[in-house]
Amino acid sequence: MNNRQIAEIFESIADLSEMKGQQRYTIVAYQKVARTIGQWPVELEQMVHDKEDLKEIPGVGDAIAKKIEQLVTTGKMESYEKLRAEFPDGMLNVIRVPGVGPKTAKQLWDNLGVSTVEQLGEAARDGSLAAVPRMGEKKAGAIVRALESRRVSDGQAPIAVAMPAADRAVAALREICPSIRKLEIAGNLRRYEETTERIDLICVASDPSEVVEALTEMANVAEVVGGGGTRASVILSDGVQLDLRLVKDHQFGALFQYFTGNEQHNGLLREHAQNMGLSLSEYGITNTSTNESAQFEDEASLYERLGLQFIPPELREGNREVDAAKEGLIPRLVETGDLKGDLHVHTDWSDGVASMVEMVEAAQSKGYEYVAITDHSSGRGIANGLTEERLRQHGAMLGRIQENTPGITLLHGSEVDIRANGTIDYPDEVLQELDWVVASVHSAMDQDSTVMTERIVRAMRNPHVHAIGHLSTRLIGERKLISADFEAIFEAAAQTGTVLEINASPERLDLKDSHVSMARELGVVLAIDSDAHRVETLGNQRYGVGVARRGWCEPRHILNTLPLADFMSFLRMDKSERSVLVAAHV
DNA sequence: GCCGTTTTCGGCCCGACTGTTTTCAGTCG
Secondary structure: OOHHHHHHHHHHHHHHHHHHOOOHHHHHHHHHHHHHHHHOOOOHHHHHHOOOOHHHOOOOOHHHHHHHHHHHHHOOOHHHHHHHHOOOOOHHHHHHOOOOOHHHHHHHHHHHOOOOHHHHHHHHHOOOHHHOOOOOHHHHHHHHHHHHHHHHOOOOEEHHHHHHHHHHHHHHHHHHOOOEEEEEEOHHHHOOOOEEOEEEEEEEEOOHHHHHHHHHOOOOEEEEEEEEOOEEEEEEOOOOEEEEEEOOHHHHHHHHHHHHOOHHHHHHHHHHHHHOOEEEEOOEEEEOOOOOEEOOOOHHHHHHHOOOOOOOHHHOOOOOHHHHHHHOOOOOOOOHHHOOEEEEEOOOOOOOOOOHHHHHHHHHHOOOOEEEEEEEEOOOHHHOOEOHHHHHHHHHHHHHHHHHOOOOEEEEEEEEEEOOOOOEOOOHHHHOOOOEEEEEOOOOOOOOHHHHHHHHHHHHHOOOOOEEOOOOOOEOOOEOOOOOOHHHHHHHHHHHOOEEEEEOOOOOOEOOHHHHHHHHHOOOOEEEEOOEOOOHHHHHHHHHHHHHHHOOOOHHHEHHHOOHHHHHHHHHOOHHHHHHHHHHOO
């Protein structure tokens, strides 16, 4: 049972407890611990197995620790089973319908016997719901609409869709509306979460109605959901919802912070404020004894007033960032501008669409000092993978381009297949001629965990393999991660000196954020690679940087922040010593 | 149910919106 599943059980316990009318703070305790567990980097199952103290987890005390141990060791939690037996199974789904919470669900069950989402829909339509105390026609209508819109989309847009859509909207509004002074993307998109429910924009403008109007009339708006005054909500043609809020200059800092979230981070910040005798809200900070209030034009001054280091959005997850900021321990995270090269790039020699010259020129114009051209190996027949003969021609061609392109160092590379048994589909004699070898899994992705782990570790032991590409092979929203013992893989990567790629393609983001954290802590050298197949996607590095930042990576954790000379000495090092150089580079 | 530079007891994050109410409960972010 993984952490996500355990977290869901505690969420359910919170909901059921609320229906039962338990103490409010008991419920809050369960809700809090559910969120913490959902993001906890180490599997609780593993912790119990290793006899680690679960009470190290914030929000876990004696009672919850016992419940977790029982759940993990026996597969069942007695108190949860008992609680669940008190209500029909479908009730938990009823609670998940927007606008319906535990209290409403309980009341509808008591009064109407509603215990499933279907019955809820019926009761809302046939008028019986409206007759229940504290319910009414409008409430019924809202539930009907919620159920319908849920059918249309159970709406998580991948960042690959949402971020470009947000960028386009921002650019369009800025062009149409001269009165805009500030316009920023907020919400989880700003935190570079991999999927989002909607795009949040926060705007300061001298003429708010101009901006609201411009948004609702924008060409790619499919539907206007709400709006007027200082806010608007639309559905874009690609199905993503976009909410725009207009605020005053002096409100911007607190509101931008508030709407960036996440909820847990904001909660921690408010607790911290309270300990200082202050009350924080989306409108500013009030001194609870003097009643004096302060407002903020930007986020930095708000964090400063709270005695905290500025916390970059990517770290605002409600984990340890507020404590770290108190101590001044927020690191200087890696930035796009730190990248000195790209180590995973395709051309039309395999499945890319641009020529080698075009990709090299594009890399150079990004200011890179080096770039590895890594077309596919022969195993990728479908991707026009290179035979050994074509690989030699590929290298010769790159050499000729190098002669005419003195400003950037070109590395002859390859993205080689890791075969099902862990061997590489070029022989060692060929691999050792290459400057840079990225090995990736592209086939037999459904192997069981033990086989897959051994397969990848075997590839990492190959002395000519520099890096592993998109380790988990997932495609966000489409294909799951491989099953493997990732911790064992990270340990082997550190031990063998194999670089792990953070594939920046927004469809992949692989390693994902929590894996980046774990790998970094285990001393793995990471690289941020675009895996570009066309000129424009070289710019995808921003997504990889976002993931790296979510994993608390500094420049020193990322290989391709090294300047050319240091990078070349990294390549000359014995593989087993490679972890050292990047860690030492600050 | 958790937790401690006020506390082993007594607190525990804030505000808007909606729909139902004549002052507020529930839900959401």
